[in-house]
Amino acid sequence: MTTRRTLLADLSSEGTAELGRLGTLTVYPPGRTLMHEGDEDRHVLVLLDGCAKVVGVSPGGRESLLAIRVAGDLVGELAALDGKPRSATVTAVLTTTARRLSGDEFLALLGRHPEDWLTVSRYVTAKLRDANRSRVHSGSPVVARTARVLIELAEKFGRPVGGGVLVDMPLPQSALAGLVGASEPALHRALTGLRRSGAVDTGYRRILIVNSTQLERAMRD
Structure with a gap:
């Protein structure tokens, strides 16, 4: 059983430092929804503390846990990257502190640190693979x-x-x-x-x- 690395652990030191200065600091109590599936907002959250769950709804209405996000993880980046509606709902499980960036701020950051584009791409790909595996287990006992x-x-x-x-x-x-x-x-x-x-x-x-x-x-x- 290996420990997974978060996005912040793999970004360049310059990109990580700038992320820590951008956006606004927000605290979400347990049970608070950070993002709603289907919404068309574009903000990105960098989790600094706490724990959140990512949940999707199947066409039949069944909810499935897609992922657990913790300090160092990023949520909401897909909408910022492709401009499409949110693909899942994110809810705080514990009190969760995050830095909230607009989609434009996030993309501009990557433009200033092009070496981090590949890191983010790999991170997003890994998340999508995990989400696909999670959907398989959604109806499990x-x-x-x-x-x-x-x-x-x-x-x-x-x-x-x-x-x-x-x-x-x-x-x-x-x-x-x-x-x-x-x-x-x-x-x-x-x-x-x-x-x-x-x-x-x-x-x-x-x-x-x-x-x-x-x-x-x-x-x-």
Whole structure:
């Protein structure tokens, strides 16, 4: 299980420094929508702290978790790049701080730092591939969806410890249920099953990935 890099980790030092000066600083409380699917605004958000979920709706009306975004990630860049309506809804899961740039500010920044165009292109491509894989799992059982969310959280927040990989963030169960797209009782049953299988160990706002192979198996079942 490897840790994924964020966009800010891969941008040039000049581009990262300028991003930190542009736009306005905005704080979103848990549950606040940052962007709505179908909207035609063009702003871009650079996440500095917190956690947000990206959700899409299928033609049949089913919601699916497409991604989890954390500090260092970028959201909204597709609309700035292609001028099309938003392709997903982004909602804060924890209190989330972001720097909000207009689409024009974002494109002008890339124009001043052309070496970052390739970095952004690779970042967008990776996000689209992840979103496509996520749609495949949108109708999966709660246990499989829980396993997928835990794997992604471990990749973004994981910290190696003696017994495995600790998801190093104080995520309340209500927020985890929101990420999974399940009720809290259903999430509790899923976590109980994953504990019994030896995949995870959980405590109060604490998740330890004990056996990543077992967790990945649960995601595919």
